[in-house]
Amino acid sequence: MPLPNWKIGRALGIPIHVHASWFVVFLFVTWTLATGYLPETLPGQSAPRYWGMGGIAALLLFLSVLLHELGHSYVALRYQIPIRQITLFIFGGMAHMGKEPPSPRAEFLIAMAGPLVSLLLGAGCLGGAMAVDALFAQSGVQGFAVLGGLLGMVNVQLGLFNLLPGFPLDGGRVLRAGLWAWNKDFNRATSQAALVGTGFGVVLGVIGATLMLGAWSGVLAPSLARNGGWLIFIGAFLFAAALASRRQSAMRASLASVTVRQVMVHRVVTLLPDMSVQDAVDQYFVAHGFGGFPVCEDGQVLGVVTVQDVQAVPTALWLWRRVREIMRPVSPAFCIPPDWSVMQAMERMVQGGWDRLVVMENGAIVGLITRSAIAQFLQLHKV
Numbered sequence: 001m002p003l004p005n006w007k008i009g010r011a012l013g014i015p016i017h018v019h020a021s022w023f024v025v026f027l028f029v030t031w032t033l034a035t036g037y038l039p040e041t042l043p044g045q046s047a048p049r050y051w052g053m054g055g056i057a058a059l060l061l062f063l064s065v066l067l068h069e070l071g072h073s074y075v076a077l078r079y080q081i082p083i084r085q086i087t088l089f090i091f092g093g094m095a096h097m098g099k100e101p102p103s104p105r106a107e108f109l110i111a112m113a114g115p116l117v118s119l120l121l122g123a124g125c126l127g128g129a130m131a132v133d134a135l136f137a138q139s140g141v142q143g144f145a146v147l148g149g150l151l152g153m154v155n156v157q158l159g160l161f162n163l164l165p166g167f168p169l170d171g172g173r174v175l176r177a178g179l180w181a182w183n184k185d186f187n188r189a190t191s192q193a194a195l196v197g198t199g200f201g202v203v204l205g206v207i208g209a210t211l212m213l214g215a216w217s218g219v220l221a222p223s224l225a226r227n228g229g230w231l232i233f234i235g236a237f238l239f240a241a242a243l244a245s246r247r248q249s250a251m252r253a254s255l256a257s258v259t260v261r262q263v264m265v266h267r268v269v270t271l272l273p274d275m276s277v278q279d280a281v282d283q284y285f286v287a288h289g290f291g292g293f294p295v296c297e298d299g300q301v302l303g304v305v306t307v308q309d310v311q312a313v314p315t316a317l318w319l320w321r322r323v324r325e326i327m328r329p330v331s332p333a334f335c336i337p338p339d340w341s342v343m344q345a346m347e348r349m350v351q352g353g354w355d356r357l358v359v360m361e362n363g364a365i366v367g368l369i370t371r372s373a374i375a376q377f378l379q380l381h382k383v
């Protein structure tokens, strides 16, 4: 989503970001609690107190979602999967994993860790609330029991809802782990688990619509209309997310079956490191119209120069600077063999932050593969 998000801190070494949509949820939850739930369950308090408690509950809810995501992240880190960031947004949280789990077992454990944290937190809060209620029946601490009970319920719901076996929910990831272990095909397992996800999206939508119709026609309690609307909203979100995952896995499957040799540019133009930037611009960038060139000497790839690297040098210095001075040096990971799949090449590009890779065979450069060439290939083959 293109809306802004802010970094608010770090946990387990992972940057924590809050998406703008989360503030809508914060205000909505605070308002719902302060004007409805709290006055009903804890009557006789002042309005500022209800709003204060509502705000605290909303913040603790935020913390609960964060702990759920940290549960996933902790297990993922143990499997050497880097977590780029955790984002909290309108529907909860998301830990952005740097790569897919290495095995069905890893996928299963990572997926289960989040709901497990939520269910344990839920049980702890409910137990604490009951203990406070039983031990200190005086009105002064009843607020803690109400907040604890509320937080316990929300965490239990968070854990149970996420266990629904429709991808991309956690339960859907557990299902994918099972299918993956069964048919040994990651992309097929994703596609099947996502199909179940679209099914759950439709089911939630239908239940939501039934609740709304029932509430409007007077058969069900009027307060259920809001729950119905919320269920339709979540169902639509799950449906869309599952559909996107299905398309993505179809794309990945086709990219996994295409080799680098089929997509690469065969005519590779390279620059010499001691050439001036002016010559590189005149004889290569302008003449060929490419966005970047590998820099080579004696059959060795030393680095890469792109239009951006040239732009960073003032025009007046182009005659005096050499390509060697402005190129970005590359590691051996910049060179790949032609029989790799395009999927492997893309993963390598993402890891290194490159938008092109040199294809080498028997010590010689045989081609160049770029992000734009892959995008064009996908377009031409209507993937």
Ligand SMILES: [Zn+2]
Pocket: 068, 069, 072, 114, 115, 162, 170
């Ligand atoms: Zn989760």
